[in-house]
Amino acid sequence: VVADALSRRPDYAVHKADANAIGVARTSTPSSSLLDDVRSAYTKDADAKQLLDYFAAPSDKSRQKLAKHLRARVHRYRVHNGLLLYSAVDDNADxxxxxxxxxxxxxITYEYHDAPTSGHQGREKTYLLLTRDFYWSHQYKWVRKYVRACEVCQRVKPAPFSQAPLQSLPTPSECWQSISMDFVFGLPPDNKRRTGIVVFVDRFSKMVHLAAVPAEVTAKQTARLFVDMVFRHHGMPID
Structure with a gap:
């Protein structure tokens, strides 16, 4: 059995979060500072305070004091080094x-989405990377709202609609029945200070006629070049 490319990527691997050194290679904030801030914020969160109090002295009596929504899932929580850890239903990762x-x-979301080491991965990948190490309620909704508000993501994301397919042109049956024309500018100037060329291509034989033109070439000048270089030698093309 050969593993596919995604299964070989370490950032998609299922693993337990390292509570002492989290995301050091992926974030610009020192892990100790981030984790200290998480610990400090527990004191202002009612649910976190209840859980920490329970795990400090677990018993049936203290369990009954938990809020109903916490009591039903308390078996999924544990405490390590002052940090609350949560294990989801579908895996055992803390x-x-x-x-x-x-x-x-x-x-935290900035570190996993906006930081140079994160690279604006988009909603799905940001969510996967974030939930590998952190958990909070309605996390997917939070990430979706965050990415939608990200100016960089909105500027570079693909259009939300499908593009019309390209239509191929019919192949002509003879030379110089159908031609294409294009300009190329920004070239080194010649002795007449012309920095562009006009290109006439026969779509059947791929024969090419070229002429140097100034950057300010007009439609009238282009028409004159067409007459001199195409019509005079090959007649009027069909298209």
Whole structure:
């Protein structure tokens, strides 16, 4: 069995978050500073305070004091080095619980999306990278809103509609029945200071006629070149 390319990528691998050194290679913020801020923010979050109090002295009595939504999932939480860790239903990977702190969530999402080492991965990849290490409620909705508000992503993202397919031109049956014409500018100037060329191409034989033109070439001058270089030698093309 040969693994595909995605399964070989370490950033897609399922693993447990390292609570002591998280994302060092992927973020610009020192992990100790980030984790200290997470710990500090727990003191202002009601759910986090309940869980930390419970795990400090777990018992049936203290479990009953938990809010109902926490009591139903308390078996998925644990504490390590002062950090709350959460294990999702579909895997056993531990993720650091982020308290309900708007600025802290912005900072973490920035590190996984906007930082030079992250490279504006887009909604899905940002979500995958973020949820590998962190957890908070409605995380996907948060990431979707964040990426939608990202100026860089909106400027460079593909158009939301499909482009019309290119239509091929019919192949002519004889020389000089059908021609194409184009200009090329920005070339080194010749002795007459002309920096462009006009190109006439026979679509059947691929024969080419070229003429030097100034950057300010007019439609009248182009028509005169067409007469001198194409019509005079090959007659009037059909198209």
């Amino acid at each position: 993720r650091i619980v982020v308290p309900d702190d708007h600025e802290l969530k912005l900072r």
